[in-house]
Structures are given as C-alpha cells and as structure tokens.
Amino acid sequence: MTGSPARPLSRQDLAFLLYEWLDVESLTARERFAEHSRETFDAVMDLSEDLAMRLFAPHNKASDAHEPRMLPDGTVEMIPEVKKALDAFSQAGLIAGSFDGELGGMQLPVVVARAAMAWFQAANISTAGYPFLTVGNANLIAAHGSPAQVDTFVRPMLAGRWFGTMCLSEPQAGSSLADVTTKAVKDDGAEPGRYRITGTKMWISGGDHELTENIVHLVLAKVPGAPAGVKGISLFIVPKHVPDGGVRTAAERGGEAALGGRNDVTLVGLNHKMGNRGTTNTLLAFGDGTHPVDGKAGAVGYLVGEENKGLVYMFHMMNEARIGVGFGAIALGYAGYQTSLEYARIRTQGRRPGEKDPSTPPVALVEHADVRRMLLAQKAYAEGALALGLYCSMLVDQEKTADDDAVRARTTLLLDVLTPIAKSWPSQWCLHANSLAIQVHGGYGYTRDYDVEQHYRDNRLNPIHEGTHGIQGLDLLGRKMIMQGGAGLVLLAQTIEATAERARQAGGDAAGYAEELSAAVARLTEVTGTLWAGGGAEDTAQVALANSSVYLEATGHVVIAWMWLEQLLATGGKDGDFYEGKRTAARYFYRYELPRTGPQFDLLASRDRTTVDLDPAWL
Amino acid sequence: MTGSPARPLSRQDLAFLLYEWLDVESLTARERFAEHSRETFDAVMDLSEDLAMRLFAPHNKASDAHEPRMLPDGTVEMIPEVKKALDAFSQAGLIAGSFDGELGGMQLPVVVARAAMAWFQAANISTAGYPFLTVGNANLIAAHGSPAQVDTFVRPMLAGRWFGTMCLSEPQAGSSLADVTTKAVKDDGAEPGRYRITGTKMWISGGDHELTENIVHLVLAKVPGAPAGVKGISLFIVPKHVPDGGVRTAAERGGEAALGGRNDVTLVGLNHKMGNRGTTNTLLAFGDGTHPVDGKAGAVGYLVGEENKGLVYMFHMMNEARIGVGFGAIALGYAGYQTSLEYARIRTQGRRPGEKDPSTPPVALVEHADVRRMLLAQKAYAEGALALGLYCSMLVDQEKTADDDAVRARTTLLLDVLTPIAKSWPSQWCLHANSLAIQVHGGYGYTRDYDVEQHYRDNRLNPIHEGTHGIQGLDLLGRKMIMQGGAGLVLLAQTIEATAERARQAGGDAAGYAEELSAAVARLTEVTGTLWAGGGAEDTAQVALANSSVYLEATGHVVIAWMWLEQLLATGGKDGDFYEGKRTAARYFYRYELPRTGPQFDLLASRDRTTVDLDPAWL
Missing domain, CATH: 2.40.110.20 (Butyryl-CoA Dehydrogenase, subunit A; domain 2)
Known part of the structure; x- marks a missing residue:
C-alpha cells in the first residue's frame, strides 16, 4: 500500500555533512587512515546503502509482526531473513569497519563507520541491533582485554561468527x-x-x-x-x-x-x-x-x-554506545521524515486557505503550511541531530589519532560533555519527529500498513536504554559540567563561540543567529553557575539537580542550534534546492526552537524547589 | 507482573471537580434535572466505576493482543469479553444516561454522564468506543431527525440493541x-x-x-x-x-x-x-x-x-464528539498517571543525590526529584485537562437548560471557542503524560507486561481522529476566534479575567498566578489582532493561519492555566494531602508550563513566513 519505499536517509545530506562540512577527507592525512580516501569512504557508503535497502529494509515489518519467541527447548526462533541479512553484513566486513587492520578491520574513521551503520539503523533498527552491540563489545575487549582475550573473543566477533x-x-x-x-x-x-x-x-x-x-x-x-x-x-x-x-x-x-x-x-x-x-x-x-x-x-x-575497575572499562563502551543509541534515534527520525515527505508530495487533500472554489482540484499535502511546518520540524530535528552525531564521531577519531596530549585531552573533554546530549536529544526530538510523521499521514499513519507507526514505537525505546533521559541529565549537570572545575562548560562555550564568531564575519542571517546563539550560551553559563552557587552542600546538589532534565533539554537545544549555524555556514551561499533547504531549516530552528530555551533557563535560574519540597503523599 | 491494578481515575478528584468546584448539584434546581441529587449522581459514578473495573479493565490487554479480525464470511470476530461488558453497560441504562426520560433516558446532566463515561474510557478505551459512538449518533438523530426516525433508530440504540x-x-x-x-x-x-x-x-x-x-x-x-x-x-x-x-x-x-x-x-x-x-x-x-x-x-x-444541510447537523455531533475525544485522551492520561504513581511508590531504585553510602537501602522512585517532576507533570496535564472537559460539559448542560436566550448564546459561543482546545490539548499533553508514565517505569514500561505502553499507543490516535490537530488549529484561529467580529475571544478573555480577579482578591500564590494569567490573556488578544491585521486579504489569511497549530497550543496552555487557577481557588485553603496536591500541581503549571507560551506568542507576533515562503523542493 505504500508504493516503493522512500530512501530512509539522504546520500546528498550525508555527503554534505561528511565532506562539505566536516571535511572527513582531512582525516586521511593521519597515519591511521592513510590508506583511505573519499573513494573508499564512498564505497563503504554505497555498499551499506545497497545492503540495507536490499536485505534489511524488506523484513523490517515482518520482524515486528513476528517477533522472536522462545521455544520449549530454550532456544530462540525468529524469521530467517534476519540471519540472512546479518550474514551478508558480516561477510561484507562491516562489523570490523572501524577496527584495526591487524584485527582484520578496515580501519575506517569512526565517523564514516557511523554514517554507514546509520543506513542499517534506518532500514531496520532491530536487525541492526545485533552487530551494533557486537561492535561495542568488541571495542571494549580490544581496548581493555588481554592479547589472549582479544584473539579469543574479538576476532570471531569481527568476523561475525560470534x-x-x-x-x-x-x-x-x-x-x-x-x-x-x-x-x-x-x-x-x-x-x-x-x-x-x-x-x-x-x-x-x-x-x-x-x-x-x-x-x-x-x-x-x-x-x-x-x-x-x-x-x-x-x-x-x-x-x-x-x-x-x-x-x-x-x-x-x-x-x-x-x-x-x-x-x-x-x-x-x-x-x-x-x-x-x-x-x-x-x-x-x-x-x-x-x-x-x-x-x-x-x-x-x-x-x-x-x-573493581569494571565500571571504568564499561564507561568507555557506554559513551560509544550512547552516541550509537543517539544514531539509532536519528536514523529512525530521518526515516520518518523521508517517508512522510514522500507521502506529502503524492497525497492530495484539501485546498489552500483563501481558495473558496471547492471544484478546484485538491492540492498535495505539502502545499499546506501546517504540513510544511511538520516536515520542516522533522528536517530540523533529524538533520540537526545527525550533524551532532557525526560531529561527536569525528571527535572520537580526533581523540584516537591526536599526536598532542593536550589536544587529545580537550577532545576527550568536549566529547564527554556532548555525549549525554548526543544520546538524549535525538531520543527526544527524533521521536517527536516520528510523531509528526504519523500526523502528516493522518489516519493512514496510525495503521500498520504504513511504516511511520513502527518508527514511533521503535524509537520510544531510545530515551530509556543506555541510561534514561533522567540519568543523562544527572550526568550532564552533576558530572560533566562541573568536573575539572567546570572546564567542560568553558570548552563547550568557547567552541560554540568560535562558530558564532565565524558567523558574524559571514554576515546576513548567520550573523543574526550568532547573536541569539551567543546569548543562549551566555545564559547557559550563567545558569550553571547559579545552580551550583552554594558549593557542594547537600541541599545545593539536591536543588541544582532537581531540574537536571530541564537543563539537559535546554542545553541540547543550544547545541543543536550551534549545529545548525555550522551547517548554515557550510552551505557557503551555494545555490540550489538542497542548500536552500539547509538555510530554511536553520531559520526554522532559530525561529521555532531555540526560543524554547528562554523559559527553561528562567526556571533553572529560579532554583525552583517545587519537586524538592513535594511530599509524595500529595500526588 | 503488575500486581493489582491502580484505579485509573480518582473518585476524590472527581468529587472535588464536580461538587467543590463546579457545583454540579446546582443543576438540580433546573427543571430538566429536578429529579436528580448528589445521591443519584454518586450512584451513577459508583455503578460506572464498578462496571468499568469489573468488566472493562480485565480484557483491555486481551482485546489489544487479539484484535478483531474479519472472517471469510465477511463477519467480524472478536474476544467474547467485549460483548459481555457492553451488554452489561447497556442493561445498566448507561447509553441513555443523558437522554430524555421520554426516550428511556436518565436525563443526567452531560457533565455527570461524561464523568461516568470516563471510567470506561480509562479502563478500556477500545470497548468504550462502541457506546461512545452510539451516544453521539443517537444525540444527532434525536436533535435533527423526525419523530419516526427517533423512534425507529434512537430507541433501539439507547437500549443497546443497536x-x-x-x-x-x-x-x-x-x-x-x-x-x-x-x-x-x-x-x-x-x-x-x-x-x-x-x-x-x-x-x-x-x-x-x-x-x-x-x-x-x-x-x-x-x-x-x-x-x-x-x-x-x-x-x-x-x-x-x-x-x-x-x-x-x-x-x-x-x-x-x-x-x-x-x-x-x-x-x-x-x-x-x-x-x-x-x-x-x-x-x-x-x-x-x-x-x-x-x-x-x-x-x-x-x-x-x-x-444540503448535512454538515450543519454533523457539526452538532462533531462538537460533542470532539469533547468526547478529549475525554478519551484525558482518561488515558489519568490512567497512566495513576499507574506510574503506584509503581513509583512501590519500586525502589538508587539513592538521593548526596547520599554517598551505597550500603544504604535504595529509595522508592518517588523520592527522586526527576521522577516527581514526571509525576507532577502528568498530574497537571491529566487533572487540568479533566477540569476543562468537565467545564465544557457543564457548559453543554447550561446551554441546554438556559432560560434566557442571551445566556444561551454566550454559553454556545464560549463552548464553540473552547471545543478545539478541549479536543486537542488533552490529545497532545495527556499523550505526553503517557510517555512520562512509561519513563517512570523505565524498561518495564516499554514492555507489554505493563499497561502504560498500551495507553501510549491507544492515545496516539487522539490527535488524528475527529479533526486532526492541524484542523483544530484552523478551526480555532480561522473560525472560532474571528466569528461574530471576534466576540468569542472577547468572551473567553472576560471569563478568564473574572477568575483572575477572584484570585487577586484571594491573595497569596493565587494572586501571583492571576498576574501571569492576565498577562498571557492580554498577549493572546494582542497576538490574535496582529495575526489578522490586514483584514481578509488572501496573503493575510495564509500568513495568519500558517502557524495556527502554534496558536492552538499556546491558547491551550493559557486555558489550562486558567483551569488550574480555578482549581486552586476551589481548594479554598483547605488542609490535607489532596488539597496540597492541587496547590502543588497549580504551582507546577505556572512555573513549568505557562511560560512555554512566551516564545510561541513571540513567533506568532512576528507573522513568521518561513513555512509560507518555503518551496517544497527545498525539503
């Protein structure tokens, strides 16, 4: 009933983000990636898109409708398409994508491996879950296990045997x-x-x-x-x-x-x-x-x-897993956007305001302003989140290959601060995007004949696992923003401010957004100070952390506004529908989204005690 | 796995809203309701709660897991519990609850009938759907059909035969x-x-x-x-x-x-x-x-x-159906709140911030500030929306029984303005409440062993049917707010202002909230004028309506803030956990929720053209 499925991601957008914005090719100057080039990156993307569309997407609905079940003998039965798809994934060497050549890996930059993996997550998040978990596990053992453990466990995992x-x-x-x-x-x-x-x-x-x-x-x-x-x-x-x-x-x-x-x-x-x-x-x-x-x-x-060092090792993997969960949320948000956009272009319904003649033919859904708002919002959420996910992944590559300890430390710190946002923001807003994708479809979107209701159900997991939304808020405000004497926040503010400064030089819309962004960052810095004023006294921590979820959400919006300013600058005034789309999505974010943070910062600045003083008997 | 289920609604809250706040007993002074008393109202509530818990709630999960299916002979098969529950519902005379005695009805006030129906919607929205639709249908034929049509079709429906x-x-x-x-x-x-x-x-x-x-x-x-x-x-x-x-x-x-x-x-x-x-x-x-x-x-x-008058008649039913859809959303939001509250009281996890000793026992979830925030938000959404639903239902009764045409006209106008909000606000925010209920449960809430994931899936329908969210926005801004020369907005503003005035007299927190509410209403009035400045020119309408969903959402938050001020005043300074809870939820709404409207009004005031000027090719 849905016709040929929309591509769940945009190759043009991925190319823009990887090459025009992040300049991922520059990584090939580093020894670890010296064997690579844009050609090898593109080949991995081609392969991933092809496998994802050919072997993962077609059974996405079937594995939802026929979920795995436990047989009386204690084994698990699932539809055979899953194994077929995963065997092809493993045989293509994709599990080992970012691993060392010495372990049989392709030594791809993590940023490219993540982008490639996003095709599978967008096509079929459930089937993609198995290699996703395997990569995280193998990464941890590779980093902290003994040589014998690496050989015994990592090698069979990278080959897809285990x-x-x-x-x-x-x-x-x-x-x-x-x-x-x-x-x-x-x-x-x-x-x-x-x-x-x-x-x-x-x-x-x-x-x-x-x-x-x-x-x-x-x-x-x-x-x-x-x-x-x-x-x-x-x-x-x-x-x-x-x-x-x-x-x-x-x-x-x-x-x-x-x-x-x-x-x-x-x-x-x-x-x-x-x-x-x-x-x-x-x-x-x-x-x-x-x-x-x-x-x-x-x-x-x-x-x-x-x-007794287990949690330290596990956190190494958890940070990557959290960014990966963010990517899952992004991929689903992006897929819903593409699916509802295609639907809005084809499906006709109603007329424009002011058209009084009911005998004129109905217009495509995409002609209605409110539908455009819902599509533009999805675009701003999915593409803004994808930018952050790739940016963080690029930081992982820079951290791994930095030849200067100070640079490495700064990169690690920035990554530490951004990780709770890279996990939670897509989990919240790309889920919201999926809700908008349903809404664009109207009643059809609520049926299981269309893909968008499954995106919505699938994505609802992401604010829960790998640390709930609440845990991410505590991590950001209670740990990341105050560790090293608040150096993380200072670094984040400086890094954003550097973008704002470039935007001021660029002039035009970008300069205007830069003012708004700088003001928001200043507010974030000020509010963080207010929250922790009083030092580490017990009541201070309790009150400061009481609204850590609100803090997480406000900070997330500031960070994504920064990502949109970065993307706007990367369009470099180029002509064409694609670049106009980027500029319009940036405008959307600065007009509709960033202002949401004002009341959030006001609430935080008031050190509101409503939830602290609440007696549970009142609920 | 869930233990004995929480009651999905609160009898104490219903009694507070119906008797302490709305003074529903005063309706018994009107001829139509002269046979009634608080005792007869309570008897209907007792009956409804009992039937809902005994016959509707127990098969809620089963009718989700085993949905109706079409057999080869063209008939529909469903689990037998549905018919059993509905037969009992019909035999109790509940379909005819608010209908004329002459038709075999109980001649209940609509506000009482709606409150009674909410038990069934909260217990099992799907099974409750059949009588819900039947009541709407019967209402329409009773109002606009011929006596022969009423006798032929309405009587068997009220008896539950059809x-x-x-x-x-x-x-x-x-x-x-x-x-x-x-x-x-x-x-x-x-x-x-x-x-x-x-x-x-x-x-x-x-x-x-x-x-x-x-x-x-x-x-x-x-x-x-x-x-x-x-x-x-x-x-x-x-x-x-x-x-x-x-x-x-x-x-x-x-x-x-x-x-x-x-x-x-x-x-x-x-x-x-x-x-x-x-x-x-x-x-x-x-x-x-x-x-x-x-x-x-x-x-x-x-x-x-x-x-050619079909739509006029249908709108008569649609307004009631829209308020009824709002009630469905409210009932599900309320059920999720009660369910997650019970879970948060029983389930232990983690420790308070500042507790450094991991050997202390874990505390109940409800001890965590962020969990309290999620519970308080649900309370504010569900109880605030319930207040609006009952208020609108009371308006229906007042409209029906007014002995003065001018009063009737004002009541109709206020009801017309509030209907899109009574439909859309619960559909948006009680759905959000259901998402928070899942979040309170953590991973358990994402499984089908618990009730909250079904609430969330069930409730996702409500922003779609009986006029999508977007349609409600167009209805509010494009019709209700401008008909009769803008009299609807004036009336709404006056009605809210009367509450604010009482709150100023009451002093304390209420007086502070009154200032915020009055300011928001002034902003709403000003922004509505700005949007329509330029008269009815085509571009004016297009730009004004481009953000009608944002307008709907902002107006909805103002209206619910009003409902919370009303509830706060109705507590009358009484002591006890219940009243403290109401006061705390009011505080929550004024601190966390009403301020959201600021950036929304700013956007509307700017007559933003982002979506109007968008070329769909840019998406």
Whole structure:
C-alpha cells in the first residue's frame, strides 16, 4: 500500500555533512587512515546503502509482526531473513569497519563507520541491533582485554561468527549499578583470570539467539570483599560456549578460537516490547546450576583488566554506545521524515486557505503550511541531530589519532560533555519527529500498513536504554559540567563561540543567529553557575539537580542550534534546492526552537524547589 | 507482573471537580434535572466505576493482543469479553444516561454522564468506543431527525440493541469533507425521505461487528445537482439491516423497530492500528451491488432533516464528539498517571543525590526529584485537562437548560471557542503524560507486561481522529476566534479575567498566578489582532493561519492555566494531602508550563513566513 519505499536517509545530506562540512577527507592525512580516501569512504557508503535497502529494509515489518519467541527447548526462533541479512553484513566486513587492520578491520574513521551503520539503523533498527552491540563489545575487549582475550573473543566477533552483548542491569537494579548483586568468585585451580559467575541479568539485548554459533557476554559482577557500590564492580567476559582450550592468543592456539562446552548461561525469558521487537531482549541466568561445565557452580567468566575497575572499562563502551543509541534515534527520525515527505508530495487533500472554489482540484499535502511546518520540524530535528552525531564521531577519531596530549585531552573533554546530549536529544526530538510523521499521514499513519507507526514505537525505546533521559541529565549537570572545575562548560562555550564568531564575519542571517546563539550560551553559563552557587552542600546538589532534565533539554537545544549555524555556514551561499533547504531549516530552528530555551533557563535560574519540597503523599 | 491494578481515575478528584468546584448539584434546581441529587449522581459514578473495573479493565490487554479480525464470511470476530461488558453497560441504562426520560433516558446532566463515561474510557478505551459512538449518533438523530426516525433508530440504540457510527471520511478525503463523493439519489416509489446511497467510507470506527443485531450508520453524501463543496452535503441514516416496515413512529409501529432485510452495506476490510485495536475500524462499501434489497442499486438510506444541510447537523455531533475525544485522551492520561504513581511508590531504585553510602537501602522512585517532576507533570496535564472537559460539559448542560436566550448564546459561543482546545490539548499533553508514565517505569514500561505502553499507543490516535490537530488549529484561529467580529475571544478573555480577579482578591500564590494569567490573556488578544491585521486579504489569511497549530497550543496552555487557577481557588485553603496536591500541581503549571507560551506568542507576533515562503523542493 505504500508504493516503493522512500530512501530512509539522504546520500546528498550525508555527503554534505561528511565532506562539505566536516571535511572527513582531512582525516586521511593521519597515519591511521592513510590508506583511505573519499573513494573508499564512498564505497563503504554505497555498499551499506545497497545492503540495507536490499536485505534489511524488506523484513523490517515482518520482524515486528513476528517477533522472536522462545521455544520449549530454550532456544530462540525468529524469521530467517534476519540471519540472512546479518550474514551478508558480516561477510561484507562491516562489523570490523572501524577496527584495526591487524584485527582484520578496515580501519575506517569512526565517523564514516557511523554514517554507514546509520543506513542499517534506518532500514531496520532491530536487525541492526545485533552487530551494533557486537561492535561495542568488541571495542571494549580490544581496548581493555588481554592479547589472549582479544584473539579469543574479538576476532570471531569481527568476523561475525560470534556476537556480543552488554550485561549491566539486573531485575532489581536498572539504572542503579551500585546495586548489582551478580557475584564472581575465582575459579580455583583453573587458568588465571578465570572466575565463576552467579546472578541474573535483565534487559539484555541480543542476550540469546541462534544467529551465531556463540555469544560473548560482558558482565558486571562483584567479587567477594569488593568495596560497596560502583567501586566494587568488576567486568567479566562470559561466553555462551566456553572457547575450546580457554583463553589463548592466536599464536598459542594456532588460529581462531573454536567452541568448547556450553557455559552455564540460561535464557530465562524474552521481554515483549512495544517496538524494537526484532532484537531479542532477555532475562539471563548465570550459573543457576542447570548447565554445569565441570560440576562446579557458576558460569565460567574471564576477568577483563583488574578487579573493581569494571565500571571504568564499561564507561568507555557506554559513551560509544550512547552516541550509537543517539544514531539509532536519528536514523529512525530521518526515516520518518523521508517517508512522510514522500507521502506529502503524492497525497492530495484539501485546498489552500483563501481558495473558496471547492471544484478546484485538491492540492498535495505539502502545499499546506501546517504540513510544511511538520516536515520542516522533522528536517530540523533529524538533520540537526545527525550533524551532532557525526560531529561527536569525528571527535572520537580526533581523540584516537591526536599526536598532542593536550589536544587529545580537550577532545576527550568536549566529547564527554556532548555525549549525554548526543544520546538524549535525538531520543527526544527524533521521536517527536516520528510523531509528526504519523500526523502528516493522518489516519493512514496510525495503521500498520504504513511504516511511520513502527518508527514511533521503535524509537520510544531510545530515551530509556543506555541510561534514561533522567540519568543523562544527572550526568550532564552533576558530572560533566562541573568536573575539572567546570572546564567542560568553558570548552563547550568557547567552541560554540568560535562558530558564532565565524558567523558574524559571514554576515546576513548567520550573523543574526550568532547573536541569539551567543546569548543562549551566555545564559547557559550563567545558569550553571547559579545552580551550583552554594558549593557542594547537600541541599545545593539536591536543588541544582532537581531540574537536571530541564537543563539537559535546554542545553541540547543550544547545541543543536550551534549545529545548525555550522551547517548554515557550510552551505557557503551555494545555490540550489538542497542548500536552500539547509538555510530554511536553520531559520526554522532559530525561529521555532531555540526560543524554547528562554523559559527553561528562567526556571533553572529560579532554583525552583517545587519537586524538592513535594511530599509524595500529595500526588 | 503488575500486581493489582491502580484505579485509573480518582473518585476524590472527581468529587472535588464536580461538587467543590463546579457545583454540579446546582443543576438540580433546573427543571430538566429536578429529579436528580448528589445521591443519584454518586450512584451513577459508583455503578460506572464498578462496571468499568469489573468488566472493562480485565480484557483491555486481551482485546489489544487479539484484535478483531474479519472472517471469510465477511463477519467480524472478536474476544467474547467485549460483548459481555457492553451488554452489561447497556442493561445498566448507561447509553441513555443523558437522554430524555421520554426516550428511556436518565436525563443526567452531560457533565455527570461524561464523568461516568470516563471510567470506561480509562479502563478500556477500545470497548468504550462502541457506546461512545452510539451516544453521539443517537444525540444527532434525536436533535435533527423526525419523530419516526427517533423512534425507529434512537430507541433501539439507547437500549443497546443497536449501535451507531459516523461515516464522514472517504479513502481520498479524510479531513477534506468538501471532496466527499458518496452519492445519494431519491428512491423513486419508496416512502418519502428514502434514498439510495453509493460510495465508500474509510476510517469508520465500529463500522462492523456482531455486538448488536443492527448498526445505524450516519452517512455524509451528496444528492445530484447539489452545490459543490461542503454546502452540498446531506446526511443520511443508513442501517446495516433495514428496519421492518421502514421508518415509523412507535405509535404507528406499536413498539420498537424490528429487523428487516440486510441493507447493501459491505465490510470491505478492517484497518490494523497501532493502538485502540479493540474498536473495529473499517472500510465500508455502500451500495456496491452485492447485497441488493430489492434489485435496485444503492444502500437504503433515510435523509435527516433537509438536503444540503448535512454538515450543519454533523457539526452538532462533531462538537460533542470532539469533547468526547478529549475525554478519551484525558482518561488515558489519568490512567497512566495513576499507574506510574503506584509503581513509583512501590519500586525502589538508587539513592538521593548526596547520599554517598551505597550500603544504604535504595529509595522508592518517588523520592527522586526527576521522577516527581514526571509525576507532577502528568498530574497537571491529566487533572487540568479533566477540569476543562468537565467545564465544557457543564457548559453543554447550561446551554441546554438556559432560560434566557442571551445566556444561551454566550454559553454556545464560549463552548464553540473552547471545543478545539478541549479536543486537542488533552490529545497532545495527556499523550505526553503517557510517555512520562512509561519513563517512570523505565524498561518495564516499554514492555507489554505493563499497561502504560498500551495507553501510549491507544492515545496516539487522539490527535488524528475527529479533526486532526492541524484542523483544530484552523478551526480555532480561522473560525472560532474571528466569528461574530471576534466576540468569542472577547468572551473567553472576560471569563478568564473574572477568575483572575477572584484570585487577586484571594491573595497569596493565587494572586501571583492571576498576574501571569492576565498577562498571557492580554498577549493572546494582542497576538490574535496582529495575526489578522490586514483584514481578509488572501496573503493575510495564509500568513495568519500558517502557524495556527502554534496558536492552538499556546491558547491551550493559557486555558489550562486558567483551569488550574480555578482549581486552586476551589481548594479554598483547605488542609490535607489532596488539597496540597492541587496547590502543588497549580504551582507546577505556572512555573513549568505557562511560560512555554512566551516564545510561541513571540513567533506568532512576528507573522513568521518561513513555512509560507518555503518551496517544497527545498525539503
């Protein structure tokens, strides 16, 4: 009923952002990316678009309608198209895209790998979830695991033979990792670094399936005697099947790891979600004794790095995962925009205001001002968020390849400040974009015959997982903005101000927006100071953080306004529909969106105590 | 997994709004309601709460998971609990609640009937949809039909033997009724007023089912030679089964109508929706020739009133239906609030800011400021919207029973202005409340084991049907605010100002809010003038209406701020958790919500042309 589907992303926009704006080609001057060129980047984009449209998009609806189910034998059944698509993805080498050549990767810049991955997320977020999680897992082990762990676990994951998960939450502890109760005890007599893990993990995406021969779980657990709270958390690799011969380097083993016995990791059940249904989401039991390897209790796990440093390692992955979640939200927002734009161009309905003659033919939906507002809003949200996602990804590349420690430190700091926004802003506003996409479709958009209702359901996950919206707000205002004596905020303000200064030089609309943006940044700085005035006293923190979600949202709008000024400058006055579109979306953002922050900053500046002083009995 | 479900509404709040605030008992001084008392009102509320909780709530999830399906024989299959619940609803006399005693009704005030109906909407919006539509249909025929039509069609509907629908949209014309193409031709040789109807109607809720022995469709169609556009639309009663002996009064017939032959109304298909799945939504063919009654072409239909006045009659019902849709959104928003509040009180997670000792036990979710913000926002949305819905319903009662034409005219005018807001504001903000309810639940809220994800999916319909959000904006700014020389806006401003004046006298917080409210109303009045400055020139209308959705949203927030000031005044300084809760929610609305209108009014005042000047090729 929908005709040929719209392309869910725009190659022209991606090319604009990557080459005309970010100058991603400049990265090829760095040693790590020296083998690359615009041609190799474009080849990856071509390949990704082709695979995504050919193998991922066609089963997006089917995997929603026929979600994975757990069979009586404890295995998971899902539609066969998922495995077919993922095998092609793996065979194309895309899981290893940004990894070192030494590990079989393409050594692509992260910014290019993210853009390529966005095609899959836009086409089918659920199927794309499996490699997405695997990349995050492999990245962490590559960064913090031993050479033997890298060879044993990372190599099969990069080849797509094994997939990976992250096991943080427990049924009683979702956001609160301090309350993790999963236990790890040293496996006496076994190889060093081997532990036995016992506990239950909840919300584990990709936690079980038959897509790959093995699944590598990264599990947070506590060893006996560890400090209370997050300082006592350690990180373990717990594979579904223990590798034959244990953990060894490729040289020791003479090749890649093969499967050994089944580990004591049991699928207890699948969660049934509103959307994102194609990605299994599981309750897993580690070491409940039903699948003993050797008669001992507990699943076999291998310590990553040192004991009690698990959360530090995990945060390394979580920052990337958070930007990745943002990309998922962006991809869905973008897909909804493209889908509703195509619909608005084809579907006719009603007449323009002032047209009194009902015998004139109806006009296309896109002729109505309110429909244009809804499309322009979607464009501003999706393209603004995509710019931020790519900008952050470029920072990851710059951080990784900086040859100056001071530059690296600044890059890390800016990335730290931007990460909660890169996660939360798309999760909020690209979800809103999906709602507008439904609205453009009218009643049709509310039916499952069209794609937009699924985008909306799929995207509703994103403000929840990898740290809820509320957690991101606490992270931004309670940690990122005040660490290093507030250096993060200063750096963010300076970086934005540099753009504003360029815009003033450029003149025209850009100069006007620069004034508004500078004023908003000044307000953000002032309000942050007001919130923390009084130092670290308990009541100060309570009042300051009471409206951290509002702070997160206001800061997010300032950052996206900055992204739109950057894009406006990057159009460089060029002619053509595409560039006019960019300029109009920038205008939309400065006229309709940035002003929303005024009342938010007012509220924050008042250090409002409404929620602090509330007695829950009043609710 | 959810334990015993929370009550989806609050009896204490309903009692506060109906008795302490609106003084609904005062209606019993009017002749129409003279038989009633607070006792009879409370008895209806008791009955409704009991039936809703006992027969509607328990199958809410089941009718979502097992949506109605069309069988090969063209009938509709659904879970049996739906019919059981509706039969009990009908037998309790609730369909006829607000109808005349002469028709077998209870002659309840509409405001009480709406409050009673809200229990069913909160418990199970899909099952409640069938009587909801039937009441609207019966109301219209009772108001505009002939005595014979009333006896033939309304009486069986009020008894619950037959249900009713509204058939406006067509596949090519959703919002644009000017483009209706369904045809009606006089049925030569048949009884007067009998026509033959041919055409296809889309999005017909309750359009087919086996719940009742007959279905009474109200169908918009055009007779040959009628004026183009909406001025040529007539209204017809098209029953699924033609009544035995045609349309006759009860006296002529000697009792209620019985079924005659099957009419030529065919179920073409069911629409499969994101939510609201239990209410069938249908594509219906009228007169496609497959079910001839008498060998002639076309379904048998009976003209209501006069030809070409169909839209006038339909608007009578549409205004009520719009307030009713608002109530549906409110009920779902309220249910989500109550559900997430209960969850937040039971579920523990994390610790307060400043608590450095991870060995202290986790606190209940409701102890976290950001969770309180999400709960307080839901309370402010749901209770604020409920106040508006009941206020509008009370206006309906006052309009119906006014003994002074001038009072009646003013009441009608105020109701006309408020109707687009009573429909759109809850549809937007109680949906947002449902999103917050999910967020309070964290990952659990995204699963189908909990109720809140269904509330969110169910509620997403409400900004679409009975006039989209955009249509409501055009109605408010393009019609309601300028008709009678702008008298509607003047009346609204005066009415709000009277509340503000009382608040100034009351002093304290109320006086402060009164200043903010008066300023917002002044801004609304000023901006409305600015938008229409330039008179009715085509470009004026285009620019004025370009941001009518923004205007609708800003006006809605002003109106709900008024409703919160009214509620605050109604607490009268009384002590107790309930009243503190009302005062805190009022504070929340004035601190967090009303200020949102500032940038919206600024945008409107600028007569922004961004969407008007946009070339669709730029998108």
